[in-house]
Amino acid sequence: MDTKELYHTASLARLELDEKEAEKLSREVSQMLEYFNHMLELDVSNLEPTTHALMKNNRLRRDVVAEQTVDPDEMLENAPDLEDRFVLIPNVL
Amino acid sequence: MSNKYETFIGLEIHIHLEANTKMFCGCKAQYGDEPNTNICPVCMGYPGVLPMVNEKAMELGYKVARALNCKLSKNTFFERKNYFYPDMPKNYQISQFEEPVGVDGWMDFDTPEGTKKIRIHDVHLEEDAGKMIHAGDMSLCDYNRAGYPLLEIVTEPDIKTPEDTELFLRNFQRMVRYMGVSDGNMDEGSMKCDANISINLVGKGLGTKVELKNMNSPRFVRKGLSYEEERQADMLDQGKALTQETRLWNENRDQTEVMRTKEEAEDYRYFPEPDLPIFRPDQTFFDLVESGLVELPLTRKHRMMEEYKLSADQAEYIHDDLYLADYFEEAVKLGGDSVQLFAWLSSDVKKLLNRENLSLQDSPLTASWLTELLELISSEAISGKIAKKVLDFVFSDKKSPKTIVEEKGMSQVSDPAVLTAAVDKVMAANPDVVEAIKGGDNKQRGFLMGQLMKETGGKAAPVPLQKILAEKLG
Numbered sequence: 226m227d228t229k230e231l232y233h234t235a236s237l238a239r240l241e242l243d244e245k246e247a248e249k250l251s252r253e254v255s256q257m258l259e260y261f262n263h264m265l266e267l268d269v270s271n272l273e274p275t276t277h278a279l280m281k282n283n284r285l286r287r288d289v290v291a292e293q294t295v296d297p298d299e300m301l302e303n304a305p306d307l308e309d310r311f312v313l314i315p316n317v318l
Numbered sequence: 319m320s321n322k323y324e325t326f327i328g329l330e331i332h333i334h335l336e337a338n339t340k341m342f343c344g345c346k347a348q349y350g351d352e353p354n355t356n357i358c359p360v361c362m363g364y365p366g367v368l369p370m371v372n373e374k375a376m377e378l379g380y381k382v383a384r385a386l387n388c389k390l391s392k393n394t395f396f397e398r399k400n401y402f403y404p405d406m407p408k409n410y411q412i413s414q415f416e417e418p419v420g421v422d423g424w425m426d427f428d429t430p431e432g433t434k435k436i437r438i439h440d441v442h443l444e445e446d447a448g449k450m451i452h453a454g455d456m457s458l459c460d461y462n463r464a465g466y467p468l469l470e471i472v473t474e475p476d477i478k479t480p481e482d483t484e485l486f487l488r489n490f491q492r493m494v495r496y497m498g499v500s501d502g503n504m505d506e507g508s509m510k511c512d513a514n515i516s517i518n519l520v521g522k523g524l525g526t527k528v529e530l531k532n533m534n535s536p537r538f539v540r541k542g543l544s545y546e547e548e549r550q551a552d553m554l555d556q557g558k559a560l561t562q563e564t565r566l567w568n569e570n571r572d573q574t575e576v577m578r579t580k581e582e583a584e585d586y587r588y589f590p591e592p593d594l595p596i597f598r599p600d601q602t603f604f605d606l607v608e609s610g611l612v613e614l615p616l617t618r619k620h621r622m623m624e625e626y627k628l629s630a631d632q633a634e635y636i637h638d639d640l641y642l643a644d645y646f647e648e649a650v651k652l653g654g655d656s657v658q659l660f661a662w663l664s665s666d667v668k669k670l671l672n673r674e675n676l677s678l679q680d681s682p683l684t685a686s687w688l689t690e691l692l693e694l695i696s697s698e699a700i701s702g703k704i705a706k707k708v709l710d711f712v713f714s715d716k717k718s719p720k721t722i723v724e725e726k727g728m729s730q731v732s733d734p735a736v737l738t739a740a741v742d743k744v745m746a747a748n749p750d751v752v753e754a755i756k757g758g759d760n761k762q763r764g765f766l767m768g769q770l771m772k773e774t775g776g777k778a779a780p781v782p783l784q785k786i787l788a789e790k791l792g
């Protein structure tokens with residue numbers, strides 16, 4: 226994988242890479258992509274993609290309000306900062 | 319806009335589905351609660367949680383797709399749409415991409431130039447994001463709306479004018495309201511519409527696409543698109559190239575403004591949501607979808623024109639609101655004359671509702687009472703003028719028109735003996751006027767009629783009264 230593509234991929238995942246890391250990863254990622262290329266050689270045109278190997282049946286939930294098993298207040302305690310009941314973060318607009 | 323150019327408009331419409339709970343968890347789907355009260359580990363994106371699809375949302379999604387004439391998926395599934403923004407704690411939105419509930423549909427809508435058809439690209443289920451308020455150097459997040467069941471309807475760029483776009487949206491709103499899948503209110507945020515627009519020289523096909531956001535009514539969608547159509551035509555006239563970008567409608571300045579330019583295509587890296595199995599609807603599910611289909615607004619409008627001899631404008635007015643349409647048809651079944659019903663509903667009843675600040679639904683005037691009022695007029699028990707007074711009393715006293723007419727003695731007097739006595743009395747009291755009329759001064763007849771109405775308290779039936787008077791005057 227060329228470095229430009231690697232930096233793009235990293236930025237999509239919000240990862241910061243320095244030059245040394247980029248050089249190392251570029252080699253490793255290229256190797257991984259080669260493995261995938263082997264798989265791509267197989268003809269799977271008549272197969273339905275296996276997106277979910279273990280879940281064969283429909284699974285829907287009834288539209289009924291569930292009891293709260295975790296207190297929302299407790300979850301809010303994990304927030305970096307609060308104002309009234311809002312989660313407060315640096316402006317992202 | 320000059321007819322050198324052709325316009326292509328496509329829409330992405332989001333509707334909040336009428337469900338009790340969120341799309342993938344059992345949290346209450348409800349507006350107006352204290353911030354961050356309807357949240358749980360699933361919609362807050364905690365690790366190790368298991369989302370589950372709301373069966374009601376799935377059913378409504380298929381119903382809308384069916385009503386829009388889509389091909390319905392036999393194996394629909396969800397994908398993760400990856401993006402980083404704090405309105406979604408998971409850093410992805412669960413949506414549909416490869417196999418949405420429906421694809422390749424269409425919808426008809428009425429315009430002054432006749433019925434037009436818009437192709438529907440797809441209908442897919444997803445979850446809404448949380449609500450953010452940006453204040454100063456801080457942003458406030460409320461996740462009550464995060465995970466709210468959403469349905470997105472994507473049209474092909476088939477709409478040709480901003481005016482048609484507004485009409486299409488109003489038709490669409492009516493459809494979801496008729497179906498009971500969403501209240502479709504754009505100003506309250508339960509329906510959102512982003513538009514894309516491009517213009518090009520006639521015959522050249524699609525131009526450079528600009529996306530428009532932030533329009534919270536069908537009217538603003540039209541205004542935003544009109545502004546954009548003009549702006550793009552000016553650019554092309556000046557030989558400038560258009561940029562593919564997203565613009566926001568600024569309703570205070572009546573213009574669109576750049577939000578972001580798309581230098582590189584957004585890369586959402588969709589991949590199948592591993593926690594949600596593929597949904598393969600069985601016959602029972604499809605039967606449920608079929609059984610829930612209702613007569614859609616446009617079909618109903620056309621049927622009303624045919625069945626009740628209403629004009630297009632009259633039917634447009636009546637069918638706009640589901641309650642009004644049902645009310646009207648109930649009144650017709652009870653024997654009301656359709657044209658009279660329309661006349662009363664669109665003028666006197668409407669005026670009273672406005673004055674009292676009531677909806678028809680909340681008013682005391684039921685369909686059977688309105689029919690009763692019309693019967694009182696057609697049987698000449700009361701005049702049209704008195705009927706308006708009776709209507710007032712129906713609203714204030716909450717009693718049936720018949721009861722009001724009886725209790726207040728408002729019925730017309732058509733008994734010949736009573737009328738003859740009144741005529742005799744008035745003629746005796748005004749001998750000089752009678753002489754003048756007999757001498758050919760017909761203008762004075764009006765004066766006598768006025769005196770007679772006074773004498774009978776306005777209740778004399780005018781037709782027999784005039785006849786008796788004419789006979790007496792010779």
Ligand SMILES: [Zn+2]
Nearest residue numbers: 343345358361
């Ligand atoms: Zn939840």
